[in-house]
Amino acid sequence: MRIEEIQNEIIEEFSLFDDWEDRYAYLIELGKKLPALPEQYKTDEYKIKGCQSNVWVHPSRHGEQLIFEGDSDALIVRGLVSVLIRVLSGQPPAEVAQADLYFLDKIGMTSHLSMTRANGLAAMIKQLKLYGLAFEAQKTSEN
Numbered sequence: 001m002r003i004e005e006i007q008n009e010i011i012e013e014f015s016l017f018d019d020w021e022d023r024y025a026y027l028i029e030l031g032k033k034l035p036a037l038p039e040q041y042k043t044d045e046y047k048i049k050g051c052q053s054n055v056w057v058h059p060s061r062h063g064e065q066l067i068f069e070g071d072s073d074a075l076i077v078r079g080l081v082s083v084l085i086r087v088l089s090g091q092p093p094a095e096v097a098q099a100d101l102y103f104l105d106k107i108g109m110t111s112h113l114s115m116t117r118a119n120g121l122a123a124m125i126k127q128l129k130l131y132g133l134a135f136e137a138q139k140t141s142e143n
Helices: 003-014 020-031 075-088 092-096 114-142
Strands: 055-063 065-070
Touching: 003 075, 020 065, 020 075, 020 114, 055 075, 065 075, 065 114, 075 114, 092 114
Parallel strands: none
Antiparallel strands: 055 065
């Protein structure tokens, strides 16, 4: 699926919930389903700077796709990591780098997060896009 299709799917899922407690509960549920990140990647190298919680994202390239694995020690943040990975993992690096992640506004996430979580979310997005740029540059230099 393309980035836009996945985002629209998430928007549709979150539209089923009327209040924010239910949306947070769903986000936490998504985080609980996120596969555990192997301990070898829970290092400073993969830690997202700017997050109050501990958040790690490990990127790797498989063919033309950028694959992300991630984790956090905070339940809501783990849910945020989960939806970002769902949207961006398995996409070409250039598309990750240029992705307009409009779904976060559409589901109201950006307006309902505390300031520290919103800053952490922005840091996660920035890092994932930087990984996209780095892997695209690596791919270009190999050709």
